[in-house]
Amino acid sequence: MVRIVDVGGRLVEVQVRESPRARLLRTVWRPGEPAELVVPVGTSNRAIDAALRAHAPWLARQLDAERVRVLDPPPLTEHEGRRLAGELVRETIVAESPRIGVRCRRISIRDTRSRFGSCSSKGSLSFSWRLVLAPRRILDYVVVHELCHLVHLDHSRRFWSLVESARPDFREQRGWLGDHGWELLAYRPPRDALGDV
Ligand SMILES: [Zn+2]
Structure with a gap:
């Protein structure tokens, strides 16, 4: 079960996991992995909510320590970024769709604030152009994630195993x-020479 927790204004996914060995409710966090709340089997939702609230400040401190800037993108206008994003996204779709066994009908490149990729119930996929600022494997992962939503339109266990x-x-x-997603959103592109953004 995944809960979305407001950690100092930042929405963070916390995986809630029941463990037969757990005696206390315990938050576990490792850099680069989703946070986890380990609870004894049969813990009530109320107790889980209370623990998530109580552990949020601690989690915020861990996440702040991790907010180290790693991104150093080349100056790229939004116009260039959108064109490049379209090319790279299509390239990954061509390579990955047959392996996943899906066909993508429509893609669009946007400047979304909240998500880097999304999949509509009609099967069209949208991606943020800002993914081109990230290492290529990150863009690839977001494309694969959305292609998998063409099979499972949820975040179920079956979805994640695909x-x-x-x-x-x-x-x-x-x-x-x-x-580092926040760094992609924080990037301010220089204006195009012709102003054609
Ligand atoms: Zn998703």
């Missing part, structure tokens, strides 16, 4: 986005 079969080390890329 992602894992296509990208066995997807946790690293998902963790990277969690740690």
Whole structure:
């Protein structure tokens, strides 16, 4: 079960995991991995909510320590970024769709604030052009993630195992986005010489 927790204004996914060995509710966090709340079997939702609230300040401190800037993108205008993003996204779709066994009908490149990729119920995929600022494997992961949504339009266990079969080390890329996605959003592109943004 995944809960979304407001950690100092930042929405963070916390995986809640029941463990037969757990006696206390304990938050576990490792750099580059999703946070986890380990609870004794049969813990009530109320107790889980209370623990998530109580542990949020601690989690915020861990995440702040991780907010180290790693991104140093070349100056890229939004116009160039959108064109490049379209090319790279299509390239990955061509390579990955047959392996995942899907066909993507429509893609669009946007400047989304909240998500780097999304999949509509009609099967069209959208991507943020800002993914071109990240290492290529991160863009690839987001494309694979959305292609897998053409099979499972949810974040169920079946969905994640499909992602894992296509990208066995997807946790690293998902963790990277969690740690550094804010840098992609913070990037201010220079204006195009012709002003054609
Ligand atoms: Zn998703």
